[in-house]
Amino acid sequence: MFAAGCGGGPSGSGGGGTGMFSNSSLNGQYAYRLTGLLYNSNGSTSSYAEGGTFTADGNGHITAGVDDLVVGGSALATFTSVTGSYGVNSDGTGSITLNNVNLGTVTLAITLASSSKLYIIEQDPANTFGVAELQSSSTLTSTPTGNFTFRIHDQGVASRAGAFTVNAGTIAGSEDLLAGGNLDNGTGQPLAITGTLLAPTGGRGTGSFNDGLSTVQFIYYVVDANNIRILRTDSGLVSLGRAETQSGSFTSNAAFKGSYAFGSRADDSFSINGQNTVGVITADGNGNITGGSYDAVIDGTPVSNAAISSGGTYVVGQDGSVVVNFTTSTGASIQQIFWLVSSSRAFFLTNDSTKYEDGIADLQQSSSFSNSSINGQYAFVMDGFVNQVANLDRVGWISGDGGGNMNWYEGVNSSGTYNVPGTLTGTYSVASNGRATATINGLSQGSNDLVFYLVSGSQAYILQDFTGYEIIGATDLQ
DSSP states (O other): OOOOOSSOSTTSSOOSOOOOOOGGGSEEEEEEEEEEEEEOTTSOEEEEEEEEEEEEESSSEEEEEEEEEEETTOOOEEEOBEEEEEEEOTTSEEEEEEEETTTEEEEEEEEEEETTEEEEEEOSSEEEEEEEEEOOGGGTTSOOOEEEEEEEEETTTEEEEEEEEEETTEEEEEEEEEETTEEGGGOSSOEEEEEEEOOOBTTEEEEEEEOSSOEEEEEEEEEETTEEEEEEOOTTOOEEEEEEEOOSOOSSGGGSEEEEEEEEEEEESSOTTOEEEEEEEEEESSSEEEEEEEEEEETTEEEEEEEBOTTEEEEEOTTSEEEEEEEBTTSOEEEEEEEEEETTEEEEEEOOTTEEEEEEEEEOSOSSOOGGGSEEEEEEEEEEEETTTEEEEEEEEEEEESSSEEEEEEEEEETTEEEEEEEEEEEEEEOTTSEEEEEETTTOSSTTOEEEEEEETTEEEEEEOBTTEEEEEEEEEO
16 A cells, blocks of 8 residues: 655655655665555445555665555455555655555555654555654564563454563563453453564564463564564454563652653544544652643544643553553543553553553653744654544644744545645644644644644654544654
8 A cells, every 4th residue: 555656745746845855765675554444446445454564775666565464354465576666855755656466556655754764644545544664684584582562452442552571482471451341351460471473584574472362463574673563463353563672670660750742542432543632641750640731532522731630640560561540630530551661651551441542652851842842844644534524644744943833744635535735834832841732724623723742852742633633643853
């Protein structure tokens, strides 16, 4: 599921932004993962998840690739005859065409955050978003080893997060699983997992683990020794995940300390991805949640700048799990379980029988943000839907001048129809806690409806906080 022609970015010529990218910026073998909706000939849609690898030669040619595809939860289909072409503009926008003997020609619009990472949406009659990452050539045939934190989202079925050790291809660890509205099968403690990780070939391998309830089978793609990406292959499920090397010592509550910016998605009875949330939560290192704030659109209804109340609590386990309990200014009592990748990063799920919610949290790199924190050009991707009718994907760049003025350039796919509105202008404002709001002329539906929670001046989670707009994403400084 990839992009058209080697002639340029979302508009075919780039958006006039800054940068020094070119075709040579895309050079090597990349692992990608995508998820979204395919539009069938009868007008219906099918959910799907996809992963694979492609090789770019630095001169506009895709010379090889492997594509793994699960549509509507049906059995995995793997295609190995993949070639194509690509083009990269100086501002990082571009396109990729993949010619696949089985799938035909697929068209992607891309924006590079760097030569190692690019965001993706599809330009064809499909709504797809994802990311591709440069694979380390030294780890393409090496079985990952060590301690890993992981997260897998089984669309509409389950959220899971945990930690495992891989030793000579053997997996052992534990996970928290929310399935059937029930956390950890009612045991009151994480489920033990055991399994196997087979050696990869060309950066792609297979594995499985069992948690006492079921067996999870998956393909994994090696990014490097510390990062693997996961496509679950069990029939009936549409699932993507990731695992990252776990580092640090989790011997006390001090392992979880500071303010963490986060983004999460939830499936519920309203819709797949029917709830989207961004925010910041602050822990004092002594077991207390001292505050925070969040923005969400819950079943189409916005919750803007709600407070996370002080007085919450948390406990860090030696396995890196962190059980967090807090209340909000909306009156909600929330329990979330974080699994630490390190003291500065975590995967988490929400213990709530009405939804399947999971996400990522990153320690903020500043104690006080301002308008100057958004300064430069940022690659971004966003995905979601509007009023449960129009499915929407965006990719492109955002630039801030450090003084409150913003430009926005995107390619947008609305229910399978792709277009480029051009470069849009607007304004933004950043609060000291890293919550930023922006109004973009020609895109915003209301004043300050675009909300960013900054991890740093280089990274943020984004939400369009407006009635009916279930659209969330992320951005990285180019």
